[in-house]
Amino acid sequence: MTxxxxxxxxADEIALYDRQxxxxxxxxxxxxxxxxxxxxxIGSIGTEVAKNVVLSGIGNLYVLDxxxxxxxxxxxxxxxxxxxxxxxxAQACLxxxxxxxxxxxxQVDCAALSSKPREFFQGFDLIVATELRxxxxxxxxKISRALGIPIYVAxxxxxxxxxxxxxxxxxxxxxKLKSGRSTECGHVSSNREVIDVQVRHDxxxxxKVYEKITTRNSYKPFHELLQSATLQDKLxxxxxxxxxxxxPLTVSCLTQxxxxxxxxxxxxVQTCNxxxxxxxxxxxxxxxxxxxxxxxEFAPVAAIIxxxxxxxxxxxxxxxxxxxxxxxxxxxxxxxxPIYEF
Amino acid sequence: xxxxxxxxxIIGPQNLEKLRSTKxxxxxxxxxxxxxxxxxxxxxxxxxxIVDLDTIDLSNLNRQFLFRxxxxxxxxxxxAVKAVQGFNNSKLVPYEGNIMDTTQFPLHWFGSFDxxxxxxxxxxxxxxxxxxxxxxxxPLLESGTSGFDGYMQPIIxxxxxxxxxxxxxxxxxxxxxxxxxTPSQPIxxxxxxxxxxxxxxxxxxxxxxxxxxxKDWGTTDEEEIKRIKQETNELQELQNIILSxxxxxxxxxxxxxxxxxxxxxxxxxNLWKTRTKPVPLTESQIKTDLTDRDMDLSxxxxxxxQIQKLSSITNKLMTRMKAENNHIEFDKDDEDTLxxxxxxxxxxxxxxxxxxxxVFDIKQTAGNIIPAIATTNAIVxxxxxxxxxxxxxxxxxxxxSKPTELNxxxxxxxxxxxxxxxxxxxxxxxPNCNCPVCSRVVRGVMKIPRNLFGELKLxxxxxxxxxxxxxxxxxxxxxxxxGHRLLSDFDFDSLDEKTLEEIxxxxxxxxxxxxxxxxxxGTCLKPLELYIDEIASDxxxxxxxxxxxxxxxxxxxxxxxxxxxxxxxxxxxxxxxxTIVLDLEDEDDEKVKxxxxxxxDGDDALSKKSKSDxxxxxxxxxxxxxxx
Numbered sequence: 001m002t003x004x005x006x007x008x009x010x011a012d013e014i015a016l017y018d019r020q021x022x023x024x025x026x027x028x029x030x031x032x033x034x035x036x037x038x039x040x041x042i043g044s045i046g047t048e049v050a051k052n053v054v055l056s057g058i059g060n061l062y063v064l065d066x067x068x069x070x071x072x073x074x075x076x077x078x079x080x081x082x083x084x085x086x087x088x089x090a091q092a093c094l095x096x097x098x099x100x101x102x103x104x105x106x107q108v109d110c111a112a113l114s115s116k117p118r119e120f121f122q123g124f125d126l127i128v129a130t131e132l133r134x135x136x137x138x139x140x141x142k143i144s145r146a147l148g149i150p151i152y153v154a155x156x157x158x159x160x161x162x163x164x165x166x167x168x169x170x171x172x173x174x175x176k177l178k179s180g181r182s183t184e185c186g187h188v189s190s191n192r193e194v195i196d197v198q199v200r201h202d203x204x205x206x207x208k209v210y211e212k213i214t215t216r217n218s219y220k221p222f223h224e225l226l227q228s229a230t231l232q233d234k235l236x237x238x239x240x241x242x243x244x245x246x247x248p249l250t251v252s253c254l255t256q257x258x259x260x261x262x263x264x265x266x267x268x269v270q271t272c273n274x275x276x277x278x279x280x281x282x283x284x285x286x287x288x289x290x291x292x293x294x295x296x297e298f299a300p301v302a303a304i305i306x307x308x309x310x311x312x313x314x315x316x317x318x319x320x321x322x323x324x325x326x327x328x329x330x331x332x333x334x335x336x337x338p339i340y341e342f
Numbered sequence: 343x344x345x346x347x348x349x350x351x352i353i354g355p356q357n358l359e360k361l362r363s364t365k366x367x368x369x370x371x372x373x374x375x376x377x378x379x380x381x382x383x384x385x386x387x388x389x390x391x392i393v394d395l396d397t398i399d400l401s402n403l404n405r406q407f408l409f410r411x412x413x414x415x416x417x418x419x420x421x422a423v424k425a426v427q428g429f430n431n432s433k434l435v436p437y438e439g440n441i442m443d444t445t446q447f448p449l450h451w452f453g454s455f456d457x458x459x460x461x462x463x464x465x466x467x468x469x470x471x472x473x474x475x476x477x478x479x480x481p482l483l484e485s486g487t488s489g490f491d492g493y494m495q496p497i498i499x500x501x502x503x504x505x506x507x508x509x510x511x512x513x514x515x516x517x518x519x520x521x522x523x524t525p526s527q528p529i530x531x532x533x534x535x536x537x538x539x540x541x542x543x544x545x546x547x548x549x550x551x552x553x554x555x556x557k558d559w560g561t562t563d564e565e566e567i568k569r570i571k572q573e574t575n576e577l578q579e580l581q582n583i584i585l586s587x588x589x590x591x592x593x594x595x596x597x598x599x600x601x602x603x604x605x606x607x608x609x610x611x612n613l614w615k616t617r618t619k620p621v622p623l624t625e626s627q628i629k630t631d632l633t634d635r636d637m638d639l640s641x642x643x644x645x646x647x648q649i650q651k652l653s654s655i656t657n658k659l660m661t662r663m664k665a666e667n668n669h670i671e672f673d674k675d676d677e678d679t680l681x682x683x684x685x686x687x688x689x690x691x692x693x694x695x696x697x698x699x700x701v702f703d704i705k706q707t708a709g710n711i712i713p714a715i716a717t718t719n720a721i722v723x724x725x726x727x728x729x730x731x732x733x734x735x736x737x738x739x740x741x742x743s744k745p746t747e748l749n750x751x752x753x754x755x756x757x758x759x760x761x762x763x764x765x766x767x768x769x770x771x772x773p774n775c776n777c778p779v780c781s782r783v784v785r786g787v788m789k790i791p792r793n794l795f796g797e798l799k800l801x802x803x804x805x806x807x808x809x810x811x812x813x814x815x816x817x818x819x820x821x822x823x824x825g826h827r828l829l830s831d832f833d834f835d836s837l838d839e840k841t842l843e844e845i846x847x848x849x850x851x852x853x854x855x856x857x858x859x860x861x862x863x864g865t866c867l868k869p870l871e872l873y874i875d876e877i878a879s880d881x882x883x884x885x886x887x888x889x890x891x892x893x894x895x896x897x898x899x900x901x902x903x904x905x906x907x908x909x910x911x912x913x914x915x916x917x918x919x920x921t922i923v924l925d926l927e928d929e930d931d932e933k934v935k936x937x938x939x940x941x942x943d944g945d946d947a948l949s950k951k952s953k954s955d956x957x958x959x960x961x962x963x964x965x966x967x968x969x970x
Contacts, residue, residue, distance in 0.1 A: 016400060
């Protein structure tokens with residue numbers, strides 16, 4: 001295949017991916033085909049991410065997962081069946097994942113994440129990691145930073161979930177219909193800066209004017225984010241009072257894994273102080289139910305989080321929409337999903 | 343640890359047992375439906391009944407993850423059920439059928455479910471299911487996606503807003519003259535090529551349009567109207583050439599459309615005072631070469647290639663006409679019809695100094711294709727599955743005291759609405775007191791013994807209703823909202839002596855009964871909507887007819903416009919994507935005027951807040967071309 005051929009989609013591919021090419025264009029679809037993505041752990045969120053990127057036509061997906069299938073995995077993973085209990089999870093998922101889209105180059109690896117040397121990660125354009133402990137996230141993030149690889153980390157606590165994103169520095173260009181005022185270059189928030197604006201008139205309808213905005217997103221590594229996370233001066237007083245409880249509870253559990261409910265009750269008050277928000281909204285029964293659900297996977301939540309992560313992965317590979325920046329929590333009760341820039 | 347240990351920790355063992363005995367209805371096994379089926383199974387719902395009328399298409403496979411290349415053309419519902427067997431633990435019941443088919447899915451069938459999940463792709467079915475949920479007071483979880491945009495709305499009948507409480511975006515319209523005489527955008531040329539040219543040459547019945555006098559031409563310019571009329575007649579002559587099968591005449595067709603018609607247009611000076619004049623093709627551009635060549639559908643071809651392709655495709659379609667009963671409908675997946683429309687639209691664009699488009703792009707506009715992706719569907723389905731736990735009161739620490747505490751959801755970040763929220767989650771609003779579906783009517787089921795449908799006359803029905811609910815039988819109007827027919831009112835009684843069977847009032851018919859007699863205080867009785875059901879008896883008597891016991895409440899007569907007073911369900915589905923639009927004002931014999939138009943056929947039409955430029959739904963109603 002020559003270089004120009006590799007950038008052109010075949011008629012079959014255009015027919016298969018028709019409904020998404022109409023959204024993100026042929027070029028973005030072709031970019032996805034050359035991407036190499038590492039997925040660490042194929043649990044419930046991992047399965048959802050894998051399903052979405054495989055269906056969308058990612059070029060190469062490498063699944064690293066040392067886990068063995070347990071009975072309870074069957075309640076939250078649609079790629080597993082009863083007969084898989086006791087087998088290597090990545091291996092068990094492989095044939096059904098491949099069947100979703102035979103065009104994708106899939107590889108699985110049942111080795112431990114900790115056994116992998118730095119060089120192993122060099123070949124990837126992007127890492128998605130799930131079901132990791134804080135120390136593991138920190139260690140992996142250190143490598144991803146050193147190698148300049150964007151990373152998404154997601155984890156779930158029953159009805160509650162989070163996404164951490166570190167793209168190091170990332171420039172995205174998106175086109176928006178111009179509203180009243182022109183967009184100007186400069187910081188729009190602590191982590192985002194508009195660095196270029198181009199104006200384009202619609203060729204079909206000259207009255208429509210688009211702005212092509214290039215934004216530079218800066219990010220923080222995981223450990224630094226946890227240490228410095230604060231909402232001070234970022235929210236109005238009214239907003240500060242209404243911060244979703246899931247934020248301090250999630251940050252607290254990531255900062256220091258609670259050994260007991262008492263631990264969590266104590267730690268979360270400290271986290272609220274660090275974040276500069278009130279701890280008054282945290283009812284004991286709320287903390288208790290959060291504690292009961294620590295580390296639990298739940299299919300519908302995994303679908304939402306896996307959907308959001310995969311969407312952003314697709315977006316940054318196509319360099320289309322502005323990426324997530326940099327910490328999201330999801331509350332499965334109120335369906336609130338705020339994005340915090342720390 | 344068992345399979346259900348996670349969900350058990352989240353909702354508790356007792357609620358898990360309740361969930362395992364819950365029977366739910368999932369309508370749609372497409373983009374959202376595939377995802378929902380997976381979520382509901384993994385959540386341990388006891389029984390899931392899944393309905394879909396569609397078969398699997400190649401373009402579904404980028405998101406409908408239960409389907410494979412080998413499943414193409416298979417029914418979605420049964421294929422989905424087979425595909426989940428590896429991880430399924432629930433009782434699954436698939437149905438192939440249209441959810442609006444009252445024979446297959448009568449009202450009482452809907453009543454056997456604890457909760458309904460909508461995973462539909464069209465407005466008509468959404469409205470219908472919404473109405474069924476209102477009849478039965480069954481909670482409905484409504485959802486939809488379009489590209490990056492998605493929403494999910496729980497509907498708790500009588501407690502929260504129903505699907506029709508908020509106005510759905512009405513289609514954009516183009517006047518006839520823009521399409522026929524003064525196009526300025528590619529869409530104008532595409533609509534012209536598809537709805538006028540193609541329809542006239544290949545899909546028109548050979549009849550004359552009689553009601554020229556009442557037609558809205560979108561212009562008052564006599565000269566131009568005359569020209570449009572003449573052009574229509576001439577198009578019929580072109581149709582005759584097509585029917586003759588004589589392919590040596592193809593250049594003549596192209597000359598007529600792209601030279602002579604444009605020259606005629608140029609003679610109407612009024613049109614070109616402020617516009618750039620079109621430039622007709624020249625005769626030397628039109629060749630007699632009818633060879634069909636393979637072209638790259640994703641690029642824009644030079645004008646010479648457009649003309650050549652149009653000639654060769656016309657030749658192909660001419661040959662096909664004989665084999666296909668002299669009638670070919672436009673179908674975006676029928677490449678010949680698509681390429682005809684695309685090349686004709688592009689040549690016209692060139693003439694009017696409008697940019698040409700690739701066949702790929704024109705397919706989207708002409709075929710009403712709505713972009714659809716796996717991720718948005720997964721997110722929306724996950725939200726719908728998740729909120730069902732609260733709707734069914736299965737989250738002990740998040741019990742709601744009233745349904746308006748529940749949340750609906752819209753995508754925010756992906757839809758470019760917000761950078762600080764991935765989702766927007768407003769709490770539900772109470773019903774809109776002006777909603778024509780949930781607030782401005784009362785509802786009930788009328789049960790009639792099977793044998794009486796052939797005996798009972800319409801006037802008997804009217805008097806039974808008048809007596810039961812104190813309506814003024816002289817003022818009563820009876821409208822069949824399923825078939826959109828006025829059956830009886832103060833100056834229309836010619837059907838009164840007919841039996842129910844004769845006027846097609848059958849089990850499943852919806853009747854709207856209105857008595858607008860104004861009381862002294864400016865009130866009148868609320869309209870009554872009746873679902874006609876049958877009693878399985880062959881010797882039933884009049885006294886066996888049952889009607890709900892209730893007093894019809896009064897309502898203020900509001901000074902709403904004619905438009906607002908029309909029942910919302912002006913547009914009713916016929917079958918798979920096809921829809922009838924009717925005009926209730928029409929005075930002709932059948933009291934209705936039907937026009938076909940293509941409904942949205944993309945996946946998961948987002949009706950609630952469609953704002954993407956890509957969502958296009960072409961509707962033809964009274965010669966106004968409408969776009970969603």
